[in-house]
Amino acid sequence: MSDLRITEAFLYMDYLILKATKMDDYEEMMEMKHQDLTGSLMCFRALCCKGPPPARPEYDLVCIGLTGSGKTSLLSKLCSESPENVVSTTGFSIKAVPFQNAILNVKELGGADNIRKYWSRYYQGSQGVIFVLDSASSEDDLETARNELHSALQHPQLCTLPFLILANHQDKPAARSVQEVKKYFELEPLARGKRWILQPCSLDDMDALKDSFSQLINLLEEKDHEAVRM
Ligand SMILES: Nc1nc2c(ncn2[C@@H]2O[C@H](COP(=O)(O)OP(=O)(O)O)[C@@H](O)[C@H]2O)c(=O)[nH]1
Numbered sequence: 673m674s675d676l677r678i679t680e681a682f683l684y685m686d687y688l689i690l691k692a693t694k695m696d697d698y699e700e701m702m703e704m705k706h707q708d709l710t711g712s713l714m715c716f717r718a719l720c721c722k723g724p725p726p727a728r729p730e731y732d733l734v735c736i737g738l739t740g741s742g743k744t745s746l747l748s749k750l751c752s753e754s755p756e757n758v759v760s761t762t763g764f765s766i767k768a769v770p771f772q773n774a775i776l777n778v779k780e781l782g783g784a785d786n787i788r789k790y791w792s793r794y795y796q797g798s799q800g801v802i803f804v805l806d807s808a809s810s811e812d813d814l815e816t817a818r819n820e821l822h823s824a825l826q827h828p829q830l831c832t833l834p835f836l837i838l839a840n841h842q843d844k845p846a847a848r849s850v851q852e853v854k855k856y857f858e859l860e861p862l863a864r865g866k867r868w869i870l871q872p873c874s875l876d877d878m879d880a881l882k883d884s885f886s887q888l889i890n891l892l893e894e895k896d897h898e899a900v901r902m
C-alpha cells in the first residue's frame with residue numbers, strides 16, 4: 673500500500689473521530705494528530721510492509737537415552753510446553769524444536785529395554801545425535817547407558833555425526849560430575865576425532881541447555897558448509 677493511500681486512510685479515520693466526538697476545529701485536531709500520524713505510519717510500515725523473516729535451516733536429529741533420563745521433559749521445555757503434558761514415550765515421538773537460527777526436528781526414541789534393540793532402525797537420515805543420561809542413576813543403569821552410548825557412537829549411520837551428550841539430573845545430590853561422567857563413559861578415547869559436546873544439565877537450568885544446543889547447531893552448520901565445499 674502506498675504512503676498516500678495510508679495517509680488517506682488515517683485522514684478518513686480522523687474525519688470519523690471528528691464526527692463521533694463532535695469536535696469543531698478540524699485544523700486544531702489535525703495539528704494535534706500530526707505527530708501521532710507520523711508515528712502510526714512508521715508502525716504500520718514496520719508491521720505490514722516488512723518482508724517475511726529469513727528461512728531458518730532445519731536439521732533432523734535423533735534423541736536417545738534410557739527411559740527416565742529426561743529426553744521428553746527437556747525437549748518439551750525447549751518447546752515451552754507445559755511439564756504436566758509430559759507422558760512416557762512408547763515407540764517414538766517427533767518434535768520441531770525452534771531456535772533463533774535453526775529448527776531442529778528431533779526424533780525421540782523410547783528408551784525401554786524392549787525398544788532399545790530397534791533404535792538403529794530409526795537412525796537413517798539423522799544429521800546429529802542427542803544422548804541424554806541420568807547422572808544420578810544406579811551403577812547398573814549407568815553401565816547400560818554407557819553401553820548404549822558406545823554402540824551409538826560406533827554405529828555406521830551415526831559415527832560421523834555431531835553428538836550432544838546431556839548429563840541430566842544434575843540437581844540431584846547423587847549426580848556424577850561432568851568429569852566423572854566423562855571418565856566413566858570413556859568419552860575422551862571413544863569420541864576422539866568426532867564432534868561432540870558434553871553438557872551437565874537439569875530441568876531447572878535452561879540456560880545451560882540452550883547454550884549446548886547453540887553449540888550443536890554450530891557443529892551442524894559446519895557440517896553443512898563442508899558438504900557445500902566438497
Ligand atoms: N529432578 C529432576 N527430574 C527430572 C529431570 N529431567 C527429567 N526429570 C524427571 O524424570 C522423569 C522422566 O522424564 P522423561 O522426560 O519422561 O524421561 P524420558 O523417558 O527420557 O523421556 C519425569 O518425572 C521428569 O520430571 C532433571 O533434570 N531433574
Ligand SMILES: [Mg+2]
Binds near residue numbers: 743744782
Ligand atoms: Mg520420553
